[in-house]
Amino acid sequence: MQARGGVKHVASPPSYFMLRLASPSAKVHNLDLMKTQTVNFRLSVSRFTIIATLLVLFLATGSRCGAAENEAASETPKPKADQEQLEATFKATLTKATLSGRWCAVLPDGKKSEGRLKLSPEKEDKYTIVGVSKLKGDSWLIRARIQYGKVDVVAPIPIQVKWAGDTPVIVVDKMSMPGGGTYSARVVVYENTYAGTWSGGDHGGLLNGVINHEKDAETE
Numbered sequence: 001m002q003a004r005g006g007v008k009h010v011a012s013p014p015s016y017f018m019l020r021l022a023s024p025s026a027k028v029h030n031l032d033l034m035k036t037q038t039v040n041f042r043l044s045v046s047r048f049t050i051i052a053t054l055l056v057l058f059l060a061t062g063s064r065c066g067a068a069e070n071e072a073a074s075e076t077p078k079p080k081a082d083q084e085q086l087e088a089t090f091k092a093t094l095t096k097a098t099l100s101g102r103w104c105a106v107l108p109d110g111k112k113s114e115g116r117l118k119l120s121p122e123k124e125d126k127y128t129i130v131g132v133s134k135l136k137g138d139s140w141l142i143r144a145r146i147q148y149g150k151v152d153v154v155a156p157i158p159i160q161v162k163w164a165g166d167t168p169v170i171v172v173d174k175m176s177m178p179g180g181g182t183y184s185a186r187v188v189v190y191e192n193t194y195a196g197t198w199s200g201g202d203h204g205g206l207l208n209g210v211i212n213h214e215k216d217a218e219t220e
Helices: 017-075 083-093 214-219
Strands: 002-004 007-009 099-106 118-121 123-136 139-148 151-164 167-176 182-190 193-199 204-214
Touching: 083 123, 118 151, 123 151
Parallel strands: none
Antiparallel strands: 002 007, 099 118, 099 123, 099 204, 123 139, 139 151, 151 167, 167 182, 182 193, 193 204
């Protein structure tokens, strides 16, 4: 303490105003620190969320890809038979074979000028084939047994064999027959069955049936 003019001066304590000035600065500093920590925490959570989401998507995609690959593997088609196998099967089908079924004629329904057609009642039919052999390209030779009256002969019949995928189609175009007339035909052979159409000038018809073999009859 010092005296001036007989008056004592005492150092005043820090004023309330000064204390108020000091206090807010500390609070602001703490608040900024809390905000910084909160932002950092939120960024960490966001990064974790993004990484977790990407990981889940990766696992889900891998699972779907694996399932798709398994399905593709399970649905892999069986290897198709080559041409030699198809021809061997066709040859075996028509060796010592009996074709038995039905046929019907295709008739005009009304005036021919109208172009309308109808089918006649079905009749039973039977053909016996001794064997079949390939000549060249699409050309084949069927050895068919022909029986009528006292006649019983094996006649060679030239045919063409076309392929609809793995299915043979017997093609006959304007073939001359004993006794006169020419005939054309298209006959599909599939799994011991046959079906087709034939024509002979001004008449024609449909035929279908099953194919059996001599060894089958012997077994029965």
